[in-house]
Amino acid sequence: MSGSSNIVAMKKVVQQLRFEANINRVKVSQAAAELQQFCIQNALQDPLLTGVSSSTNPFRTQKVCSFL
Amino acid sequence: MASQEESSQPSDTLTTLKTESETLKTKLEEERAKLHDVELHQVAEKIEALGQFVIKNRRTLKGHGNKVLCMDWCKDKRRIVSSSQDGKVIVWDAFTTNKEHAVTMPCTWVMACAYAPSGCAVACGGLDNKCSVYPLSLDKNENLAAKKKSVAMHTNYLSACCFTNSDMQILTSSGDGTCALWDVESGQMLQSFHGHAADVLCLDLAPSETGNTFVSGGCDKKACVWDMRTGQCIQSFETHESDINSVRYYPSGDAFASGSDDATCRLYDLRADREVAIYSKESIIFGASSVDFSFSGRLLFGGYNDYTINVWDVLKGTRMSILFGHENRVSTLRVSPDGTAFCSGSWDNTLRIWA
Numbered sequence: 001m002s003g004s005s006n007i008v009a010m011k012k013v014v015q016q017l018r019f020e021a022n023i024n025r026v027k028v029s030q031a032a033a034e035l036q037q038f039c040i041q042n043a044l045q046d047p048l049l050t051g052v053s054s055s056t057n058p059f060r061t062q063k064v065c066s067f068l
Numbered sequence: 069m070a071s072q073e074e075s076s077q078p079s080d081t082l083t084t085l086k087t088e089s090e091t092l093k094t095k096l097e098e099e100r101a102k103l104h105d106v107e108l109h110q111v112a113e114k115i116e117a118l119g120q121f122v123i124k125n126r127r128t129l130k131g132h133g134n135k136v137l138c139m140d141w142c143k144d145k146r147r148i149v150s151s152s153q154d155g156k157v158i159v160w161d162a163f164t165t166n167k168e169h170a171v172t173m174p175c176t177w178v179m180a181c182a183y184a185p186s187g188c189a190v191a192c193g194g195l196d197n198k199c200s201v202y203p204l205s206l207d208k209n210e211n212l213a214a215k216k217k218s219v220a221m222h223t224n225y226l227s228a229c230c231f232t233n234s235d236m237q238i239l240t241s242s243g244d245g246t247c248a249l250w251d252v253e254s255g256q257m258l259q260s261f262h263g264h265a266a267d268v269l270c271l272d273l274a275p276s277e278t279g280n281t282f283v284s285g286g287c288d289k290k291a292c293v294w295d296m297r298t299g300q301c302i303q304s305f306e307t308h309e310s311d312i313n314s315v316r317y318y319p320s321g322d323a324f325a326s327g328s329d330d331a332t333c334r335l336y337d338l339r340a341d342r343e344v345a346i347y348s349k350e351s352i353i354f355g356a357s358s359v360d361f362s363f364s365g366r367l368l369f370g371g372y373n374d375y376t377i378n379v380w381d382v383l384k385g386t387r388m389s390i391l392f393g394h395e396n397r398v399s400t401l402r403v404s405p406d407g408t409a410f411c412s413g414s415w416d417n418t419l420r421i422w423a
Contacts, residue, residue, distance in 0.1 A: 010085040016263070017092035020303060027103045027349045031322070031340035032111040035365070036383055038320040040115070042364035046162045048423070049366055051121045056086060058146070058163055059409045059423035 112383035127421035138411035151178035184235040193226035241268040263301040275321040283313030316359040327356030347380040363407025371398030
């Protein structure tokens with residue numbers, strides 16, 4: 001009966017929504033502060049951010065291109 | 069509740085459930101809105117703006133005969149595997165641009181490829197609906213195709229694959245609307261993940277410190293976070309206006325970014341359980357196909373269908389730079405494991421290394 005399989009599917013949707021509605025959340029201000037904190041703490045180790053010089057970034061050393 | 073199945077009016081029960089589901093969706097939005105006290109870019113106003121930095125195309129990998137669809141870095145930070153529309157999977161040394169291995173798959177449109185954590189194997193798949201693992205041999209003359217191992221079987225195309233923390237398990241996503249976790253050795257499905265209403269296009273595994281979860285994105289405009297052990301969807305986000313082509317965790321594991329055909333990239337924070345930033349501009353009208361973060365999470369690189377790569381300041385929400393170079397859509401983009409460079413692949417048949 002397609003009617004009862006629709007019901008089974010809808011029950012799953014409702015169960016899932018109940019679960020998601022009840023999770024613990026933090027305020028955006030707190031979450032944002034932590035994202036920012038992580039960026040700042042790791043900024044110096046981020047080569048693309050700091051622009052690591054040629055001597056330490058293997059991709060920036062001058063190489064002769066090999067034509068394939 | 070059990071008695072309802074036997075009751076005479078299935079349509080009443082269906083209506084009741086539908087009403088309850090609408091009520092719950094409203095409640096979910098209200099709960100999320102209560103905690104929306106500030107925007108991310110407002111919090112970021114106090115920090116210094118990023119200075120000018122120079123990112124250039126440092127290497128171009130030529131050798132694919134057709135569109136590059138996917139690529140992945142090896143943990144050794146120099147090797148790359150890439151796959152293409154014509155069925156070829158190539159392993160490159162990105163420093164020298166030399167090709168180290170090449171395999172021809174029995175299907176076209178190899179949409180997914182991944183490097184094993186050990187560096188000793190690659191996984192790939194696409195229109196064959198499977199994910200296969202090829203051990204990489206040190207002997208260049210050895211026929212890799214002979215040692216191929218079929219691991220995953222879906223009922224539609226394979227869109228993405230990723231090894232978990234070892235060579236022993238693979239996570240896959242598919243056009244059949246599901247994701248699945250497989251044991252490589254036996255080919256057995258260990259867990260399946262149902263919840264998307266349409267093709268799943270992408271997935272990303274949470275950084276190992278964060279535990280056993282992964283995020284997926286699909287044609288139903290939803291991004292879902294899953295518990296790998298139970299198969300349950302633990303959080304879902306539906307704010308994009310079109311297909312989600314790419315999802316990638318923020319390096320701390322507390323958030324993830326997505327790129328979509330709606331021409332935006334977005335950031336979702338998992339603890340606030342909501343979207344916290346949109347990266348968009350009126351001038352950007354083509355879909356974003358692939359996204360990845362720099363090592364600190366401060367930069368988000370997005371590859372777009374208008375052939376460009378946009379570099380976004382994740383915290384402030386502004387665009388820092390546009391990178392030109394590809395001559396067709398950018399289809400795939402990944403930052404190297406140590407963050408020294410990123411690689412982009414394109415429908416112009418090339419891969420480019422930027423640093």
